[in-house]
Amino acid sequence: MKESKLFGIYAHPVHHSMSPLMHNTAFSYLELPYYYQAFDIPPEAIEQAIEAMRLLHIGGVNVSIPLKEKVLPLLDEVDAEARLIGAVNTIVREENGLLKGYNTDGAGYVQSLIAETGIVLSSTTALILGAGGAAKGIAVYLLKQGCSRIFVSNRNQEKAIELVRQLEAYIAENTLLGKVEALPWESVEEKLPAFSLLINTTPVGMWPKVEETPIQLELLAPNTIVSDIVYNPLKTAFLAEAERRGAKIHTGLGMFIYQGALAFELFTGQKAPIKQMKEAVLNHLQQGG
Incomplete structure (x- = not known):
């Protein structure tokens, strides 16, 4: 026993x-x-x-x-x-x-993203909101799986820049083809049409503050895949708004x-x-x- x-x-x-x-x-x-x-x-x-x-x-x-x-x-x-x-x-x-x-964050995320959305990462331009531990894990696995371009944005711009430096070193060491870039937080909403994958890795919208969203989605392009790693609630306010605007959503579950x-x-x-x-x-x- x-x-x-x-x-x-x-x-x-x-x-x-x-x-x-x-x-x-x-x-x-x-x-x-x-x-x-x-x-x-x-x-x-x-x-x-x-x-x-x-x-x-x-x-x-x-x-x-x-x-x-x-x-x-x-x-x-x-x-x-x-x-x-x-x-x-x-x-x-x-x-x-x-x-x-x-x-195990990044591997778990990418496995579920591909299984649930059918995304082709080699032709994907992704925007990651947040620059903490989950963002790092997700970015590394997106690059490992062939994601062509990743932008990182964080309220603290220095954290986003530092994450980009780390990812660039990883790309160079592993001879990967992906490109990464930091995007100022105040520029995110106007740049939304450029992204085919939008990922929220911040805790904004997590229970009990379920009405909060990290950014506004007025300029979100239809058919963008919008993902949120928050899983409680299952469909965050951020995902509900994205769905109303014609996006395919991927929950944190x-x-x-x-x-x-x-x-x-x-x-x-x-x-x-x-x-x-x-x-x-x-x-x-x-x-x-």
Whole structure:
């Protein structure tokens, strides 16, 4: 019989997270004696939270806003791709007790984007709103999958410029063909017709402030694919407005499920029951959760 283990999520705030529902559903379905708990960890307490993983023998945690970049220097080892991205969303306690960081955000996002929209990335010009950990992971995987051009915009322009520098270095090191560029936040709305893919990686519109949107969409071109990584609510105000303007929308649920499934497999070494995980989250969201 397997040893009981505790897993969890570190985020701030964390009460909205459906990671416990998703992972506990998977544990139950596979009859694993594991439990997944949400932990509200303010940024100033992240060092103590990582130490708690060691002291309490926590098997692994997911890491969300605003901690994905702050945990890097606190870990014993960081996967090469997570180090490149500069953000960790999954920490695993290895058998030797060391803590290793991974990033499953980008892979989960691109898998769901292609599956749900049929997008051809080689002919796509993308605009990413935000320049944090999720934006980095998504941008790296878009480039890996052949996205031709990516623009990055952030309210703090310096963060967007820094992300572009990192992506340019990645392109050069891996002889990729994509191009990246920073776009000033105040120019985004007037430039919308130039983009075939628009991605919101900011938390704007997340429950409970569901009426908020990151930008206005008056100039959005019809048939643009508009994506939002926020998954609660399932259809954000941003996506609802995009849909009204003729866009094809891609919700954050797919990314959430797929990145969670990849994390689950790192935690357990077993294939994730994706169907059951998705059904549990979708049912909860449809019931107003």
